[in-house]
Amino acid sequence: MSRPDPAFWSGKRVLLTGHTGFKGSWAAIWLSALGAKVTGLALAPDQAPALFDLAGVGGVVQSRIADLRDQAAVERALKGQSFDLVLHMAAQPIVRTSIEDPVATFAANVLGTAHLLQTLRGQPALQAVLVITSDKVYANNEQGRAFQEGDALGGKDPYSASKAAAEIVTQSFARSFFDKAGVPVATARGGNVIGGGDFSRDRLVADIVRAGKAQGVTVLRHPEATRPWQHVLDCVAGYLVYLERLASDPAAPRALNFGPKPGGAEVTVGELATRATQALGAKPWCHEPDPNSLEAKALGIDASLARQVLGFESRLDAPAAVEWTMDWYRAQADGDEALVLVQDQIKRYESL
Template identity: 85%
Template sequence: MAALEVTRPNPDFWAGKRVLLTGHTGFKGSWAAAWLAQMGAQVTGLALAPDQTPALFDQAGIAGLVDSHVVDLRDQAAVEALVGARAFDLVLHMAAQPIVRASIEDPVATFAANVMGTAHLLQALRGQAGLKAALAITSDKVYANNEQGRAFQEGDALGGKDPYSASKAAAEIVTQSFARSFFDKAGVPLATARGGNVIGGGDFSRDRLVADIVRAGQAQAVTVLRHPEATRPWQHVLDCVAGYLVYLERLATDPAAPRALNFGPRPGGPEVTVGELATRATEALGAKPWRHEPDPNSLEAKALGIDASLARQALGFESRLDAPAAVDWTMDWYRAQAEGGDALGLVRDQISRYESL
């Protein structure tokens, strides 16, 4: 594969832009908020309060960087009141119920947040006269997975055998329908981005591999893995967020930009299993080795991969960190924080380091 001069988020583009960021209280949303604010964007955040303690949102003081609003996307009137009272240039919709096992525990709430929440937001955005582009974030799990191990491409069939995956596939269809029925006619590009399995510093969510490893390490406990043999398209949070921002830039300036893109590891990079990633992470933290406890009721896919070559072709964008490097950067963040490092300073340091790659 030929060498690529990788496109990166352009601070000159983002400076002064009015950005609506949903999900800014979450792990990925906090990194996105910090990066956008660092580039000079005027960010309005819309999300539920953080659902875990600790939370990167609190640790990094994200509320002080953006115009933060606690709003439930399932409340259509509240969403329309917030969106209707402000004008936005760009929208990055990241808010979601993101946990597979939580979706099995409460499927109705997951569909309400991920499907109807998206519909409520898009309905409210129809009244935004100056909107230049909007991007809804879904997941690598939107594809109908036959467990063959083939990396999915954007044109593959959507599906989902667990409520989380199905809700994200449904959100794709909802977004496409709003685009074709309303946004295309208004000349506003509306697209979806399907991100891989994201890791990075500051993730403290339940049932997330890195967060579980960090918690176990702090408690001198053993991390329990359900599927150590499973493969995932591991991606550092900065690679993922960078892809979203570059994509939004292109949507705002190029009407011919694709309306759905995968973001994940570089094609041909090392394939890393859950067990291999956990081994590298526990060793980096000096934690106890992990243990395997099978879950016979699990619906999670054993093999999952996405083909991000279209993002490379259309945007000139690809991930800069392979899976081993992503683990190293992630563990560097947690170690530095455990040693007293300021969470926002660590986020900004890694953003600057990433930009200089």
């Protein structure tokens, strides 16, 4: 199966937005290890601890702190720089935060994408752009069928709708401007990601780790819900392989799903939480229903097109993803350096 190619990435000038976030920090460290010259563009971390700080990501890449909701700030941050490839990961990623502040979520996820793409129109050496959206971009009728790339977009909560809107914005910029310039612009729809270093609010693994540290109990709103769980390294690997293909093949699809292996067993929130609490030695979780929640109960994505087109599929199933994740948190709690832990898991993943 395909994996990121160091020969391709060595010396490439890469703009990575969202490098201060959880997935962005993993991507920044991996790209740097592959030999890319990475410039990060994002807001400062909005939480403490943050993997960006723990792993010293600001010392691994050229870090630019700016708000993508501000067009002028984006232009100032990128002025005078030239990029070969762009991986746009910056976003407001939490569903419940989008309920609390929908306008800010639309501003970050929709206008932020538009501002970036508008600024990139002036990049003469650009080879490809990949915009990361979400598995939640599809109009979910709760029938449990895994969504394919050609299914209708939608979203009943502001986060999902903002990501679906970002898809449309990206398509419009591609067709109006970038296609004419011969620059492929595409979207990647990733599943629910877990991995070491996620300390975000309202994220399952982060909640379990916090509860375990405090000797408390993790509260689940929807333990029966299904999600397309994948380890952060599987997700980021798919993005990088996709960018490689976009830069070399004008016929590459302009949207791909990335998630668990096609045909794999569905894993509920409760099942994953049970594995995680047991691996961490934490107390069992409890269930407190949220009658006002708009979150989908069933969600699955079909990643078979990525396997067909890219020769790529996830290597870690849900049990392995939980094991790698909890190994990371236990080692970090025991005093191991976060950067070394990330680098070691990257090397281990590359050797699979």
